[in-house]
Amino acid sequence: MRNLLLTICYDGSGYHGWQIQQNAVSVQQVFQEALVRVLHEKPDIKGCSRTDSFVHAREYCVSLKTEHTIPCARLLGALNHFLPEDIAVLDCREVSPDFHARYSCIGKEYVYQIWNNPVRNPFLNHRALHYWYALDLDKLNKAAAHFLGAHDFSSFCTMDARERGNFVRTITKAECAREGDMVTFTVAADGFLYNMVRIMVGTLLRVAQGKLQPEDIPRIIEAKDRKAAGPTAPPCGLYLNHVYYEDVK
Amino acid sequence: MRNLLLTICYDGSGYHGWQIQQNAVSVQQVFQEALVRVLHEKPDIKGCSRTDSFVHAREYCVSLKTEHTIPCARLLGALNHFLPEDIAVLDCREVSPDFHARYSCIGKEYVYQIWNNPVRNPFLNHRALHYWYALDLDKLNKAAAHFLGAHDFSSFCTMDARERGNFVRTITKAECAREGDMVTFTVAADGFLYNMVRIMVGTLLRVAQGKLQPEDIPRIIEAKDRKAAGPTAPPCGLYLNHVYYEDVK
Incomplete structure (x- = not known):
């Protein structure tokens, strides 16, 4: 199982924070939808923190585990293709299995x-x-x-x-x-x-x-x-x- | 008749340019609506140039003639109150009667x-x-x-x-x-x-x-x-x- 660390950047003015919730669009939801389109699976993604509605991130870190073999550079490019203009993936790298975006x-x-x-x-x-x-x-x-x-x-x-x-x-x-x-x-x-x-x-x-x-x-x-x-x-x-x-x- | 020169600034991403047109929101239209709310009259406003849809202005000049006696500083404050957040009046001053935002x-x-x-x-x-x-x-x-x-x-x-x-x-x-x-x-x-x-x-x-x-x-x-x-x-x-x-x- 690969463990990936992705660094993203987003203009939060259109989102009700990072975390998925009912009846409101969150960055996590939109990010997860883009992931599904690229990986054809729905990995459990860990965000580095909760962020409030309308707060921005110049750097926000996410970790996820996947069996998919897609190279990091191609995952970055594909996600940026499917994500809306107010979210961008800046970096994607493989990390040790025990890394966790929030707890590490x-x-x-x-x-x-x-x-x-x-x-x-x-x-x-x-x-x-x-x-x-x-x-x-x-x-x-x-x-x-x-x-x-x-x-x-x-x-x-x-x-x-x-x-x-x-x-x-x-x-x-x-x-x-x-x-x-x-x-x-x-x-x-x-x-x-x-x-x-x-x-x-x-x-x-x-x-x-x-x-x-x-x-x-x-x-x-x-x-x-x-x-x-x-x-x-x-x-x-x-x-x-x-x-x-x-x-x- | 007073002749006023107003310098405005706008994020054009929500507007189909300066000039009033049918079926599309323009900066001129929104600016004119704010003017009417302040002056209770509809002066003929002259913009310094046409600008294309979605083009921005860090500085755009407008001239208009009015009999209204409102001081320039109060007109600036009142317009900024009524204008949406993506348009701001930066300066307002009285100019000579022959000044024209475009021709001058x-x-x-x-x-x-x-x-x-x-x-x-x-x-x-x-x-x-x-x-x-x-x-x-x-x-x-x-x-x-x-x-x-x-x-x-x-x-x-x-x-x-x-x-x-x-x-x-x-x-x-x-x-x-x-x-x-x-x-x-x-x-x-x-x-x-x-x-x-x-x-x-x-x-x-x-x-x-x-x-x-x-x-x-x-x-x-x-x-x-x-x-x-x-x-x-x-x-x-x-x-x-x-x-x-x-x-x-």
Whole structure:
């Protein structure tokens, strides 16, 4: 049985996240339909993470097992032929039998895009949050730095049946940058809780508005209470940017 | 009577060009509907040029006359409120009574975007031409340089009832550049014929494929025959980038 790792990229604005669900089109469903057309079988595909509706991925990893002998390069080409224009397969390779896109993942990096200009950018519709008012990057970075390290991030998690057990995550990167009118927040960690990046961004925007100070972040983390943090920022600005595995890539 | 100049920006992928037509949604129609909601009158609006279906504009200029006393900044804000997300008003100012968005225009700059990678980019769907094979920028620039100056561009024009008279245009800029996998062709002129930039791009791609040489361009221009040039490149990669007026901006 071959074990394949595929790296895909997608514009999530037309999809209700990765995971297959009833009454809504998901990336997994569309990907699986393309796979069936190429392989004439329906392998069980493992995604590297759940992603919310309308969230994008510059890099999303999928593993699947198949007996099919199609060479990796041909599988990549054939899938790109059958997939719609808003999903692309970037890479396909054979990996060891015990590799699993989700369980082998040792970290992820997300980027959140904010178009920071009084006038919206028509080319960033569904691709970035539009934020009118001035953003003080120094202040945002002071706040973001408090996320670094290992913390219980219960305050930055939408609690639902799926979230159980350990809420400690280790943040290895948390920084804001500006390029012209585009402000980005980049955050890397060994793992993320449900809605974690979007709540971080909502909280940073509270800091930008002066309703919170950078020094409030440790207190918010300490509270372990969702109500202590800011609102959940909209999904359109969020991009899964990089998925980390040991050895493989 | 006030004469207003508005600069707008739009993602053209959902529109059949600027000009109002039957049975198809145009940018002019949607813009006019927003104007009516703000001004409660229907001024005659002049666009700086025709644009083809699905072509984009980073900068498109419109002039209109009105007796309405609304300040320019408020008109800008109100229009952006009523316009859909894929159209934005960037600037609004009062101009002299004889200004006309089309007849006062002394030049325009277009950019054509080509995503040059074997795998498509889902975020550039409807925003760039996807071109698989290697592009030799030196060769493309050698070809593009032959467009510079004043020439009869009949070979680079789709003839229809609208094209009459003088086919001479003066090109002041014609260059290709690469930034990562994105190749752009930028061209500025005192005016453009119907489909001119798209036929230039189609011809440059023939040069990239080795089916034409850079030195063939003068011969193609000389032929004054549409059949001598390459095909018309698709509209998705084309952006009206800048509109030139004397004094005003």
